Structure formats: structure tokens, C-alpha cells
Amino acid sequence: xxxxxxxxxxxxxxxxxxxxxxxxxxxxxxxxxxxxxxxxxxxxxxxxxxxxxxxxxxxxxxxxxxxxxxxxxxxxxxxxxxxxxxxxxxxxxxxxxxxxxxxxxxxxxxxxxxxxxxxxxxxxxxxxxxxxxxxxxxxxxxxxxxxxxxxxxxxxxxxxxxxxxxxxxxxxxxxxxxxxxxxxxxxxxx
Numbered sequence: 350x351x352x353x354x355x356x357x358x359x360x361x362x363x364x365x366x367x368x369x370x371x372x373x374x375x376x377x378x379x380x381x382x383x384x385x386x387x388x389x390x391x392x393x394x395x396x397x398x399x400x401x402x403x404x405x406x407x408x409x410x411x412x413x414x415x416x417x418x419x420x421x422x423x424x425x426x427x428x429x430x431x432x433x434x435x436x437x438x439x440x441x442x443x444x445x446x447x448x449x450x451x452x453x454x455x456x457x458x459x460x461x462x463x464x465x466x467x468x469x470x471x472x473x474x475x476x477x478x479x480x481x482x483x484x485x486x487x488x489x490x491x492x493x494x495x496x497x498x499x500x501x502x503x504x505x506x507x508x509x510x511x512x513x514x515x516x517x518x519x520x521x522x523x524x525x526x527x528x529x530x531x532x533x534x535x536x537x538x539x
Contacts, residue, residue, distance in 0.1 A: 369536065371401040377530015383421040383432060384509065385522045391431060393418035395528055409444040419524045429470040434524065436460035440489055450495045458507060460485035485524060486510045499534045
């Protein structure tokens, strides 16, 4: 059902002949944690691109393609441990953009797991991808500002909806966190 709504919204926006598409690039910092027993935030990055498709008035549909490093960091028996997850995330944001440049956004995101590594201080990285599901669903909401020259700043909070562990533990493990970054939008004139 969610997939059908996503496809219908994307198709409707693309069919709009009056649309003036814009593309852009974005990058920034992630502050994520894996919920559960050892929840501790870790700083990572995200980088990628987006397309803006005007729908009507101040509404814009913004599909994105992002590389995002997420994970967890904690200390256990005086040993620092980090779980580093790398995703290709595909958010589909519905944005309300004002004439002044302020915007609000919200929408679903699907993430495809590229790698999962466990790192303990003093030891080589261990591959833990086999313990994680390959797909992660989340929901994001955010706000930001875009200057007239195309440069902008935004912040988004993503709430994990999927228990990432293949074999469920005592508590679900979900990837949840804040993204803050810069973007640049290029307008494509018809």
C-alpha cells in the first residue's frame, strides 16, 4: 500500500506539464543512535542529491538519493565500541515552501543497507551485516531556509520504523537521528 501511494504521488508530479524541475546537491552531519539497550548517539555524514517537483502553489515533492552513515557508539567494560551502518537512503519529502525561503518538510524514507561493521578500540573492524535486515523504513520531518541564490540550510529528524535486527532481541533496534546540512539547488529552465 505504501509503495503504491509513493508511485502514484511521484507519477502525478512528473505528469504535471507546468512543472519547473530543480535539482540539487546536499551534504551534512548525522547524529544517530540505534535504539535499544546501548543507545548512544554517534556523529556521521550524509551526502547526495535531490529533485524538486512543484505540485501546486507552495507544495513541492522532493525525492532524494543519499549516502548516509548511521550507527551507535557506547562504552562497555572500558572498551569503546561503535556500530557503523552505511545506507543508501531514498526519502520522499513533501515540502511546504514559503516565498521568503522558509520551508517545512515531512515524508517517508526507505534505506538500503550497504554495510554494517562493529569496531572495538584496539581491534580490527568486524563485519556484522548478516545480523541486520537489508531494508530500513523511517519517517522524517524537518525545516530549513533557502536563500535566493540557491544555497540553503536544513535540519531533519528521522524516526526509525523498522526493527533492524534479523533475529529480534529483547528490545527493537531502530536507527533514529538528526540530520543537519547544507544544500544547493539548481533551477532547470524549460
